Amino acid sequence: MKKMILTAGVTALALLTGGVIGSGSIGSSVEAAQATLKFKDVPSTHWAAAAINSAVEQGFFQGYADGTFKPSSPVTKAEMASILGRLTDQPNAAMQETNNFTDVPEWAKSGVSAAIAKGFISPANYNGKLDAKASLTRGEMATWLAQGLSVVDSDYKQALSDVTNTVIPAKEYFTGKLASNQKNAVAVALGTGLMSVANDKNFGMDRTTTRAEVAVLIARYASVAKTKPADFQGLNELRAVGLTGTNLSIIAPQYKKAGQDKFPESYDYSKVTDNFAKIRNKELTTVTSYADLKIKNWIIINPYVESTNRSIYYPVFVDEKDKLLRGAYYSFTEFDISIKNSMNQLQGGSLINSPTINALTSPSSKAFSEYGPKHINDLLGPKGVFAVKNPIYWGQGLLHFDKSLNPGVRLTLKDGTNYNVIPN
Template sequence: MTSKSMMNTLMASVVAAGCLFGASGSASAEGVINFKDQLPAWAKSDIMYVAAKGYMKGDESGKFNPNATISRAEFAAILARASNNAHDAGRTGFGNIPGWSQDEVNIAVSKGFISPGDYPNGFNPNAPLTRRELAKWVASGLAAKDDDFKKALSDTADTLVPVAEYYKGGLNKADYPYVSVALGTGLMGGYPDGRFGPAQTTTRAEAAVILRRFESIQDKKADAFQDLKEMREVGLTGTNAISLGFKYSKYDDVREATFTSIRNVPVTLRNNVAKTKVNRFILVNASKANDVKNLYGKMFVDKSYDSAFKMQKDRYEVFVEYAFTSNIENMDVMTYLNSTTSTYLTLTGFKSGTIDKYGIKTMPYLMGTIAKDKFFKKGVEVKFWGNGFVRSNLPIYDTHNGASITVSEGKSFSIYKLD
């Protein structure tokens, strides 16, 4: 089927499927559609927008039904309408979808949103759309249009995803790229309790909000989104430092002292009391707990945040993820802190409501008594986050500028930032 005939079929089916999408509400003199039911304040402007554009309609009684779930077929159809992706005749669609929606769904397939391979047992058009599917569809559509978004999917295959399910369970590793792109572009967000809710269904109000966001960003480039840039860097290197404007220091032979050169390299601490590996080094752009500027920051800092170091202007909070194995029984706080002179290898814990919210494991706040808390057990690797800070605006020659970690000769990580 040609693109033109597919579109003509789509428009004809939209008219024929009025009982499925419903007739639009009554129109006012100004052309604004008035629905008979109450619309939620958080989604009202987006619902009115997508209704005015003809992407979504109300039912035959003039109600929008914002809390009703939206089906796979319904969202496929409205997503295809809002998208300006080109049709790719090489993408084979479904041949046996019952009812009105086969042509609409196949247009979404041709535009790169849906992969028939994801539905080996059939598309089941009336099934409620899950948030996992929604994230994959919108991210895939962006990737189909722009190669850098396609690369963003591969870059985030092993990233830190700032949702509760990352540590608490419920997010498949295969979901990481799609959820990362959805979050990093602002197309989708998590719930107040930190969950992404991948298995939850999608309401019509949520669909309207996401559809309007998609329409507004579909022509942008992947590097236009700061949060996505950070998630891509973390997926590739383990740190978001460069995305936040820091630079790697260089050796005399001009090699850069990158984080990848020390990442997960075992370090034997003083007197062989333990071995540690640094896995991630996450910077938070915030000078106050109520003014966090990056998405990763919201995973670690909230209004109840406190640490051994007072937050200040011109510094970044830093959170380091360790894999730590004690070689002694009942390691106490002083043994831990005195096991190295490298500051970022033995950072203390922190206090934040995000710890429970996201399932983060950290040192007891201000350390406590580690032996009593049984935080370390001899011979057992413990993964946890420590907290410190990085200065960002001192002269490059100042030894307190930036951050530096050396794990062995020739293996160092060093960053600086001149504002």
């Protein structure tokens, strides 16, 4: 069998980077693949074993002299840049930036320059220093990969803009700990399935990226880069919520604008809309006058589908055991309420007379408590009276399809704009 061929420079690089190959040839891919099977710390049952095999076969990683791979060891920025710079299917960015980093080790300079040329890293986002020897965080990893995707397909670049005001299915979003300069990239990473939240429901923006994770991400990135953004339902939802405030058109496209025949002839039909963006964050006409009310976001979840057909928001709001009757979908609304004097929970529930847009209660699911969105109980004082004048929280309702249950959703602004949709 042919021995693995490594140039002297590559051998030195592998030693410097703890087993990451940044340039040069790797020789027999078969031998490289077999080598991974001998790693003492990567049994065949390891969650990333297949990805590690592939990454070593392609020459992105090497093992260590003691026969280990060290899958849990962190990867530095310089190492990751070298890996990204070697992705041969990645096109170069149209606008080329200069590598002006002053702290990149000699062995990594060409790799960092290649990663910049391919659009993964933008020196303009840094102040002359990459902090190249520091471990790469997951937040920065999401940024690099999302920027790379925007070079592959301009619609990914558009997606990065579309998700600016979206609801992100990660605990840090709901607890206010998601850095604004990485929020959009995290949304795209989650929406494409490129990255995911951990068991604690956090994306883990400040957590380091391990060698095993990078091996998986290399394969995932290659797959995502070959897929059109529109083919990811999760990303479509995130974009829709970012642009309009709701994912209704993705999850329940049967809901359309009520036809003119549903209104009296004297009604000004030009005021009717099915564009939720036109009423989002604007004062609604309420049934009772205890408070002024706005809707920040409206999330719909179909609990009857499985796997990739599920809403990307399913894990945030719904437990696996939760099912509904008569074909209803779940409806979750983020309310922004300005109380005039005082208001209790029941009075809050009377503001909008709708089983779908319901401010009376918040989800009681375990998932909801783990992700940490604001619950109505967090805002109530004695006897169910709101303890704050401006409560913002998520309410739970039902989106019906059974016409005997009057399934239409009607919301009217104080200026007369009428959001009115019914299932067709």
